[in-house]
Amino acid sequence: MKKQKGMLPFGIILGMAAMILNLALVLVFQVSSGYDKKFQELNGANINLILPKEQVTEKIREKLEQHKEIVQAEYVEGILTQATVKEFRGSDFTMNTVFYHMNETRSMNQLEVLQEREKAAQSIYLPLYVAEFGEYQTGESITYEIGNASYKYPIVGVVQEMQFGNFSTNMMGAYLSKEAYEKLLEANAGNRVYSIALKLKENQDSKQVQSELFKMFREENVSVLYGVCDSENKQGRTMVCNLLIAIFMGFVAIVVFVTLFLAKFRIQNCISQEMADMGVRKALGYTSNMIITSIIMPYMVVGAIASVNGILLSYLLLPTIAHLLGLQAGFFLHITFSLSALGITLAVLLGLVFVFTYFAARKIRKLQPIYAIRGNAECKKAALWQNLLLFFSLGILTVLVSFAGTLFYNVMVKPDNFMKALSDETASVVLRVKDADKIKEALERQKETVKVLKLSTEKVKIKSEEINALVCEDFQQLDNDICYQGRYPEKEDEIALGSAFAQEDGYQLGDVMELHLDGITQKYKIVGYIQSVNQKGELCAVTIEGMKRLYEDYQAANLYVYLQKGTDAGRWMEKQEKTYPEEIFNSFNQEELSEKTKEMYSSLIQEAILCILVVTILISLLILYVIIKSILVSRREEFGIYKALGYTNGQLIGKLAGELLPVSVVAIGLFSLAGTIYMRVIYQFIFSMAGAMKNFCQAPIVLLLGSGTGFLAVTYLISLWLALPLKKISAYQLIKE
Amino acid sequence: MKQKKQVVVAAKNLKKSFSTGGNEQTIINGLDLKVYRGDFTVIMGSSGAGKSTLMYALSGMDRPNGGQVLFCGEDITNYKDDKLAVFRRKHCGFVFQQIYLLERMTLLENAIAAGKLTEHNKQKLKEKASKLFAKVNISEVLQKKYSSQISGGEAQRAGIVRALMNEPAVVFADEPTGALNSNNSQAVLDVFSEVNREGQSIIMVTHDKKTALRANRIIYLKDGIIFGECCLDTYKGADKEREHKLNTFLEEMGW
Structure with a gap:
């Protein structure tokens, strides 16, 4: 009876570890494959392009269809607009939106209707990403402001699509009823585009083919309004999801470690208490192996039952977690039972339980029965284990608390710290212009303008791989310093390389390397390394003069405009579009996007912090x-x-409770102070998994000590609460027992 | 004129029963008792007669099921746990058969652990402990040892020191020589006799006739009530007449 009682906390702890481990493994196994499966189901295109309709001539069609790697090309008409969505999460939000006719036949990039109401004229289907983040429901309506006109559509459905990326690509789809599409087309006939979906032969490098197509379009003077290949799209859509899984896995490692340490203590403690029984059994003639087996078996049986229950429980939580994660990638992730996750979870946990119980029990071999019956030698060891358990468990939990505290600080209090690591250069407004030199000076003279910077992304090749090159007139002026080692290029023959090349291809600072563009090759000296989460470090940076060496007539296409604080970027942008209608092709309110992204991260991180704190308190409680x-x-x-x-x-x-305090103070204090060092490493590790090598996140010592003190107070209160059963027992009973 | 003795502990219609396996077993069944200040009272009886149960009920270590316990005239029966703890620290000292010294403390620390509940001046506490240790013949060297490093007799004498630290009204001793050899038993009993002569009230449970000889009052329990009582003079040394009187009493009781 007494034994069974002791097994209950052990079972609960192990069940919890099994639940978390299985949960993490299923996500690792199924998020990426879930994306691929959905991509196959909806017959996603390998390359998606958006071109002005009038430029898609017969000649272009022929060239595409005759390309040796392309097996299928599909053309779907749409209207490309810069649409301001009203009341998007409570405020206006401008994004490039392609409106399609919902009933247009598609063999590629099919739409999966998730929710649908009775159809109506003048209605819209929203993509899942917009519906979820904009908090729109079917039955409500959505209002777009396009040009000077306002369009209000009842939302009759939500669709899942694999064509577009997420908000960071600033291009979204929307699907209108026939009547609504025709009405919008009347007012925006000049914005007609073709979405071209291309299916390639199997195992073709879509990035490579895309690069060849871009070259062809340049030669044919065709403007590519949007182009993305399947691998880039997947990377962009699953970036936040992968980051969350990385954080989650770290969290899992800590929980499993603490849980097993706790289980080891539990086993050690039980064995110490049962030592007298073991001695009696030895005296009766049981062999050591028989006794060891009898000790191990209950733990293995309880461990197996608890693990299976934990795994089953994880499948109750998985749909909710998968839903949240899937939404980051813009699709519903359907979780299925994973035999591999179950196998690994059981093998890891039961294997460790076996090892722990065996090592704790094997000392019975050396023990003479009479000493086992007396059992005194075990007391000191149990106390040592108790202190070690407390020290390491609270220490590791302090890491979690410090992580939650610094995450709160860097995302909620100083959000720029987090954003800088994850985003590229963010200005107030980005203008795509005809002649950058002509308009730049005029913009700089305006009182709202702080600075205007020529910064564009161009395609170049390193060896045979096509990558993006950041081309800037003066990298020193960038607000977001993405150079994590060395410096930015200053001369025309200098280059800063992305982290992927530094890590994988072994390019060293000072090496000379080659860039290729359309048959021209130039040598550049590597002067620094740069990072980019969106491009997973696969990029480079050269000066405008450096780019001109590859393309003599190169002209900067984009102007990054930084406005004074308090300036309404949207209004300023509209004003410029009216003032320079011939010069500005396109404009993009980056400030607004940045705010929306911050909001998105904030809500996610708030949930993550809450989750970390709840689990930390639960584990502390168990320990x-x-x-x-x-x-x-x-x-x-x-x-x-x-x-x-x-x-x-x-x-x-x-x-x-006070007896536990010295070890708790030392553990929490030391691990809080050490947070100034390891927090940097943790953030570096998490960001590097997403391609960011430079860490802007801060871990102020006051914050770490504050979090630690709070945690200490919580553990002390928990200890007081747990010691309350002392009250129920009278002194006489204690002595009698 | 002989001065009237003052009652220090009294039990009125005291009842105590235990529930074992669904059966209610009555141990003390409506017992009345008065214990006087300065007395060395011994409780005797056969196994299961309720000797320890009575002693722990009188000392506030356990709660009776019925009746009253009056300590210096005050009814402690319905005291709440914390009030009872404060009462014990001020008025009771305990000496156990298993001694129960705190294993992780030295003898001196054991004494101070009890004393610091009523006296916060460390120096005064040490001085008081030293005097008591000297009285029970435990040297300074021995005071710094742990219970696992000394003999049973030495440990029990340290236990008596701990019981006396708060100058209790009564020292309750539950078979204090039960686990000791003859020599150690004598030494421990000598300490009890000496402190009793100095005025300390003692209530002791024992099975041992030699121990009972030290008392000036012997109470014999049977069937949950006081079956008989024997009064002796204050112990001053081995005495044939005293021994005879006790033997006769115990024979009458069916011992």
Whole structure:
């Protein structure tokens, strides 16, 4: 009876570890494959292009269809607009939106209707990403402001699509009823585009083919309004999702470690308490192996039952977690049972339980029966284990608390720290212009303008791989310093390379390397390394003069405009479009996008912080429960003596909780202080998984100590609460027992 | 004129029963008792007669099921846990058969652990402990040892020191020589006799006739009530007449 009681916390702890481990493994196994499966189901195109309709001539069609790697090309008409969505998460939000006719036949990039109401004229289907983040429901309506006109559409459905990226690509789709499409087309006939979906032969490098097509379009003077290949799209859509899984896995490692450490203590403690029984059995003639087996078996059986229950429980939570993660990637992730995750979870946990119980139990071999019956030698070891368990568990939990605290600080208090690491250069407004030199000076003269910078992304090749090159007139002026080692290029023959090349291809600072563009090759000296989360470090940076060496007539296409604080970027943008209608092709309110992204991260991180804190408190509760319970059992007599001497319940509860305080203070204090070092490493690790090498996140010592003090107070209160059962037992009973 | 003795502990219609396996077993069944200040009272009886149960009920270590316990005239029966703890520290000292010294403390620390509940001046506490240790013949060297490093007799004498630290009204001793050899038993009993002669009230449970000889009042329990009582003079040393009187009493009781 007593044994079964002791097994309950062990079972709960192991079940929890199994739940979290299985949960993490299923996500690792199924997020990426889930994306691929959905991509196959909806017959996603390998390359998606958007071109002005009038430029898609017969000649262009022929060239595409005759390309040796393309097996299928599909053309779907749409209207490309810069649409301001009203009341998007409570405010206006401008994004490039392609409106399609919902009933247009598509063999590629099919739409999966998730929710649908009765169809109506003048209605719209929203993509899942817009519907979820904009908090729109079917049955409500959405209002777009396009040009000077306002269009209000009842939302009759939500669709899942694999054609577009997420908000960071600033291009979204929307699907209108026939009547609504025709009405919008009347007012925006000049914005007609073709979405071209291309299916390639199997195992073709879509990036490579895309690069060849871009070259062809340049030669044919065709403007590519949007172009993305399947691998880039997947990377962009699953970036936040992968980041969350990375954080989650780290979290899992900590929880599993603490749980197993706790299980080890539990086993050690139980064995210490059962030592006398073991001695009796030895005296009766049981062999050591028989006794060891009898010790291990209950733990293995309880461990197996608890693990299976934990795994089953994880499948109850997985749909919710998968839904949240899937939404980051803009699709519904359907979780299926994973035999591999189950196998690994059971093997890892039961394997560790076996190892722990065996090593804890094997000492019975050396023990003579009489010493086992007396069992005194075990007391000191149990106390040592108790302190070690407390020290390391609270230490590791302090890492979690510090992580939650710094995450709060860097995302909610100083959001720029987090954004800088994850985003590229962010100005107030980005203008795509005809002649950058002509308009730049005029813009700089305006009182709202702080600075205007020529910064564009161009395609170049390193060896045979096509990558983006950041081309800027003066990298020193960038607000977001993405150079993490060395410096930016200043001369025409200098280059800064993306982190992927530094890590994988072994390019060193000072090396000379070659860039290729349309048959021209130039040598550049590597002067620095740069990062980019969106491009996973696969990029480079050269000066405008450096780009001109590859393309003599190169002219900067984009102007990054930084406005004074308080300036309405949207209004300023509209004003410029009216003032320079011939010069500005396109404009983009980056400030607004940045704010929306911050909001998105904030809500996600808030949930993550809450989750971390709840789990931390639960684990602390379990650890302290096991420790205090074992103290109450093993030192029952001692507390009885204290009660007989006249100590009050309050004094004894305070004494018990106070005994844990020195180790708790040292563990939490040391790990909080060490946070100034390891927090940097943790953030560096998490961001590097997403391609960001430079860490802007801060871990102020006051914040770390504050979080630590809060955690210490919580653990002390939990200890006091857990020691309350002392009250229920009278001194006489304690001594009698 | 002989001065009237003052009652220090009294039990009125005291009842105590235990529930074992669904059966209610009555141990103390409506017992009345008065214990006087300065007395060395011994409780005797056969196994299961309720000797320890009575002693722990009188000392506030356990709660009776019925009746009253009056300590210096005050009813402690319905005291709450913390009030009872404060009462014990001020008025009771305990000496156990298993001694129950705190294993992680030295003898001196054990004494101070009890004393610091009523006296916060460390120096005064040490001085008081030293005097008591000297009285029970425990040297300074021994005071710094742990219970696992000393003999049973030494440990029990340290236990008596701990019981006396708060100058209790009564010292309750539950078979204090039960686990000791003959020599150690004598030494421990000598300490009890000496402190009793100095005025300390003692209530002791024992099975041992030699121990009972030290008392000036012997109470014999049977069937949950006081079956008989024997009064002796204050112990001053081995005495044939005293021994005879006790033997006769115990024979009458069916011992």
